[in-house]
Amino acid sequence: MSDAVMTDAVMTDPAIADAVTDVQAMLDVISVQAVWCVPIRNGLGDITDFEVRAASPDAIDVHGRSGKELIGVRTLAMYPSVLDTPLWQSYLRVMRTGEPEEVIRYEHMEAVRGIPHRSIYTVKASRLRDGLLQVWTRHDDEERLAARQAHTERLGSLGWGRWDFVTGEAEWSPQLYLIHGRDPADGPLELEGYRAITHPDDYSVVENAVAELTTADGPYEFEFRIRVGGAYRYIRATAELSRDATGRPIEMHGVLQDVTDWRRTADQLMTVRQRLEEESQLTSHLQHIIMPVQDEPVVLPGMRVAARYDPAETAPLGGDWYQAIALNDDEVLLAIGDVAGHGVAAASAMAKLRHAITGLAFAHHDPAETLVALNRLLRRMRPDVLATAIVARYQPRSRTLTWTHAGHPPMLLVRGDKVRRLLHPGVLLGVFDEVAYTTASVRLEPGDLLLMFTDGLIELPGRDLFDGLDILSSTIEETMRTAPGDPLTAVTDVLTPSNTSDDTCILVARITPNNLEVS
Structure with missing residues (x-):
C-alpha cells in the first residue's frame, strides 16, 4: 500500500477521528508546547513519517507556525534533518514499546528563510491512542528569558545569593557582585565576611535578622549598610532559610537590593516633613513625588x-x-x-x-x-x-x-x-x-x-x-x-x-x- 493510500486510510479511520477530537480537547486546556501525531506507514507496516493531527495553542515550531497551523505538518517532510537522529529513533522506539522517552537538549539545525538556524530542545515522547504525543521545551527561549531576567535585575539594582551550610558553597548572581563592588574572580562573600563590611551601627540589625531567621517560618526583610569602596551603601535584604526534615537549617537564599538612592530620596523627604506642620501635607507631597x-x-x-x-x-x-x-x-x-x-x-x-x-x-x-x-x-x-x-x-x-x-x-x-x-x-x-x-x-x-x-x-x-x-x-x-x-x-x-x-x-x-x- 502506498503512503498516499495509507494516509487516506488513517484519515478516514473512525477511531483516529474520535482520538483527534479527544486529544485536541485535552491540548486546548493545557499550557505546554505539544502536538499529537499519527504514524504514516508503508506497505510493510514500517513508519515512514508522522503527521500532526492535534496541537496545543502554545505550540510553535522553528518556522513560526503555531497552534492549529501545525495540523497536517509531517515531521520528515517539513523537518528532514530529524531523520536518523536520536530524536527520530526515540519516536520509533516509543511507538514500538509504548514506553515514554525524553531526549534532553536535542540540537536541531535547519534553514529558516534561507539562514541556518540552531535550536535546542528537550522533547518528551509518549504513545497515546495509537499516536505519538510530543511535548517540548525550547532552551534558547529559556536563555532569552534569562537575559531579560538579568536586565530586570540591573534595572532594579538587585541580585540574589545562595549559601549552603552543609557544603560551604555559595552562589551569587552577576548583579550581586556589582552591588558589592566585588570581583567575580574572588567568588561570593561568605556570610561571616559581612561583619567586616557592615556599618558598626548596623551590627544589631544583622544580629536581630539572624535571630529572626532561625525561628521564622518564611522570609525576613531587613535593611543595613555595607562598605563599598570608600562609602557605605544601603542594602535591603530579604532572606529565607531552607531546612532538612529535622528542622536544621541547611541553606539560605537571599535577595539584596541597593536602595541607596531611594534612601537618600527618603532622607530628603524626611527633611521636608520636618518643615511641614500637618502629616496630611507630607503624604500629599510624597504621593506627588512618587x-x-x-x-x-x-x-x-x-x-x-x-x-x-x-x-x-x-x-x-x-x-x-x-x-x-x-x-x-x-x-x-x-x-x-x-x-x-x-x-x-x-x-x-x-x-x-x-x-x-x-x-x-x-x-x-x-x-x-x-x-x-x-x-x-x-x-x-x-x-x-x-x-x-x-x-x-x-x-x-x-x-x-x-x-x-x-x-x-x-x-x-x-x-x-x-x-x-x-x-x-x-x-x-x-x-x-x-x-x-x-x-x-x-x-x-x-x-x-x-x-x-x-x-x-x-x-x-x-x-x-x-x-x-x-x-x-x-x-x-x-x-x-x-x-x-x-x-x-x-x-x-x-x-x-x-x-x-x-x-x-x-x-x-x-x-x-x-x-x-x-x-
Missing part, C-alpha cells in the same frame, strides 16, 4: 491624555499608579496598576513597579514580556505583595493598541456614544513565581476614547465589580450624548470614585489624527 499627575491633558504621539489621582480619605498614601509616556515618535506606553494596601509600604512597591515598567518599555519589551518581568521582580523583592496592572503600547502610525492584563479591571473603549470592554484577562502579579501572559490588539479610530482606571472607581461593599462597570458605562454613554465641548475633559470630569476609602487612578486618552498613520 507619581506626579498633570493638571492639564498632555499631548503624546497620536493622542491626548488626561489623568487624575483621587487619594483615599482614610489613607491618602496608596498603591494606585499610572504611566503615560512617549517611548519615541512612533509609540506610546499606557499603563495603570494597583498595589494592594496603603501607606509607605504600598507606595514604595508601587514606585518600584512604575519605574521598572518604564525601563522595560524603553528596553523594547512587549506588554506580555513586561508583566512577566514585573511578576518576577515582585516575587523576588516583595513576595508578600500582590498587584494588578494593565500594560499597553499604542502605535499611532497604524493606530494599533496592543495590551495585556494582570488581574485588573478591563479598559473601556468609547466610540461615539457606545462603550466596549477590552477584555484580555491574566493572573495577578505576585501570586506565582512563574507566569505567562499573552497580548491582544485592536485598531483605534480618531475620536476614540480609551479609559483605564483602578477598582476604586467602580467598587462598593456588597456590589459586584461588573455592576460597577455597567453603571460606569451608562454614565459615559450619557456624557458622550449630552455633554458639550471636549469629550476628553467631559468624561474625565464626570468620573467619581465610588469607594472613597480606596485611592483611585483614572487615565483617559483620546485618539487624534496623526500625519504618520497608514491605512
Whole structure:
C-alpha cells in the first residue's frame, strides 16, 4: 500500500477521528508546547513519517507556525534533518514499546528563510491512542528569558545569593557582585565576611535578622549598610532559610537590593516633613513625588491624555499608579496598576513597579514580556505583595493598541456614544513565581476614547465589580450624548470614585489624527 493510500486510510479511520477530537480537547486546556501525531506507514507496516493531527495553542515550531497551523505538518517532510537522529529513533522506539522517552537538549539545525538556524530542545515522547504525543521545551527561549531576567535585575539594582551550610558553597548572581563592588574572580562573600563590611551601627540589625531567621517560618526583610569602596551603601535584604526534615537549617537564599538612592530620596523627604506642620501635607507631597499627575491633558504621539489621582480619605498614601509616556515618535506606553494596601509600604512597591515598567518599555519589551518581568521582580523583592496592572503600547502610525492584563479591571473603549470592554484577562502579579501572559490588539479610530482606571472607581461593599462597570458605562454613554465641548475633559470630569476609602487612578486618552498613520 502506498503512503498516499495509507494516509487516506488513517484519515478516514473512525477511531483516529474520535482520538483527534479527544486529544485536541485535552491540548486546548493545557499550557505546554505539544502536538499529537499519527504514524504514516508503508506497505510493510514500517513508519515512514508522522503527521500532526492535534496541537496545543502554545505550540510553535522553528518556522513560526503555531497552534492549529501545525495540523497536517509531517515531521520528515517539513523537518528532514530529524531523520536518523536520536530524536527520530526515540519516536520509533516509543511507538514500538509504548514506553515514554525524553531526549534532553536535542540540537536541531535547519534553514529558516534561507539562514541556518540552531535550536535546542528537550522533547518528551509518549504513545497515546495509537499516536505519538510530543511535548517540548525550547532552551534558547529559556536563555532569552534569562537575559531579560538579568536586565530586570540591573534595572532594579538587585541580585540574589545562595549559601549552603552543609557544603560551604555559595552562589551569587552577576548583579550581586556589582552591588558589592566585588570581583567575580574572588567568588561570593561568605556570610561571616559581612561583619567586616557592615556599618558598626548596623551590627544589631544583622544580629536581630539572624535571630529572626532561625525561628521564622518564611522570609525576613531587613535593611543595613555595607562598605563599598570608600562609602557605605544601603542594602535591603530579604532572606529565607531552607531546612532538612529535622528542622536544621541547611541553606539560605537571599535577595539584596541597593536602595541607596531611594534612601537618600527618603532622607530628603524626611527633611521636608520636618518643615511641614500637618502629616496630611507630607503624604500629599510624597504621593506627588512618587507619581506626579498633570493638571492639564498632555499631548503624546497620536493622542491626548488626561489623568487624575483621587487619594483615599482614610489613607491618602496608596498603591494606585499610572504611566503615560512617549517611548519615541512612533509609540506610546499606557499603563495603570494597583498595589494592594496603603501607606509607605504600598507606595514604595508601587514606585518600584512604575519605574521598572518604564525601563522595560524603553528596553523594547512587549506588554506580555513586561508583566512577566514585573511578576518576577515582585516575587523576588516583595513576595508578600500582590498587584494588578494593565500594560499597553499604542502605535499611532497604524493606530494599533496592543495590551495585556494582570488581574485588573478591563479598559473601556468609547466610540461615539457606545462603550466596549477590552477584555484580555491574566493572573495577578505576585501570586506565582512563574507566569505567562499573552497580548491582544485592536485598531483605534480618531475620536476614540480609551479609559483605564483602578477598582476604586467602580467598587462598593456588597456590589459586584461588573455592576460597577455597567453603571460606569451608562454614565459615559450619557456624557458622550449630552455633554458639550471636549469629550476628553467631559468624561474625565464626570468620573467619581465610588469607594472613597480606596485611592483611585483614572487615565483617559483620546485618539487624534496623526500625519504618520497608514491605512
